[in-house]
């Protein structure tokens with residue numbers, strides 16, 4: 001697989017967190033760069049949670065310096081989710097069982113295979129870190145993740161396909177570059193449309209839990225700003241950030 005032009009790459013045998021490394025190196029970079037960590041000792045997940053990261057799983061962060069407004073920069077989580085989906089399809093040879101869970105998880109056979117953590121570095125006009133973790137080899141135990149979280153799954157036990165983190169990075173970087181170019185050229189609409197075609201539970205009843213509220217309704221769509229749109233008994237509700245529960 002060809003490495004995409006214009007993107008740098010560094011591989012670290014061990015690091016606390018590739019997102020933390022992104023913060024340390026962002027100011028020294030001349031262009032976008034992938035940081036692959038073969039072992040992470042303090043990996044972090046969304047909403048301040050820890051990310052359990054057994055060796056052999058994939059952990060990388062893309063550091064870049066987007067020029068758009070913060071709202072648009074945040075839409076990169078959909079760009080990254082699409083790239084992950086495509087890379088997984090590429091390495092396994094099939095998209096069967098793959099789906100995307102709003103805002104930015106990748107599911108395989110209904111279990112959580114991958115997660116994305118977007119962090120801004122240095123405020124507006126600064127860098128963006130897109131941290132991506134994929135359970136290539138092993139999934140954490142249910143006891144290691146939050147209660148009611150989607151059951152974690154891993155690629156090898158689910159599909160029999162063994163992929164190294166380095167090989168997966170090549171597939172992901174290439175897929176990411178394709179979707180990034182689409183986003184920069186055509187905006188969010190084609191990304192939104194591709195994402196919706198791969199969405200888990202679209203048209204079904206789901207629950208969105210925010211820090212303050214819990215909303216249950218039919219998952220209608222994702223709007224032009226990336227917000228989740230639910231049809232609830234009290235009307236249409238848009239959700240900017242939440243944990244999503246099925247069933």
Ligand SMILES: O=C(O)CCCC[C@@H]1SC[C@@H]2NC(=O)N[C@@H]21
Nearest residue numbers: 017043044045046115116131133
């Ligand atoms: O909570 C989630 O679903 C997001 C998990 C993101 C984990 C990845 S692993 C690579 C990068 N470095 C980190 O410390 N976290 C992200």
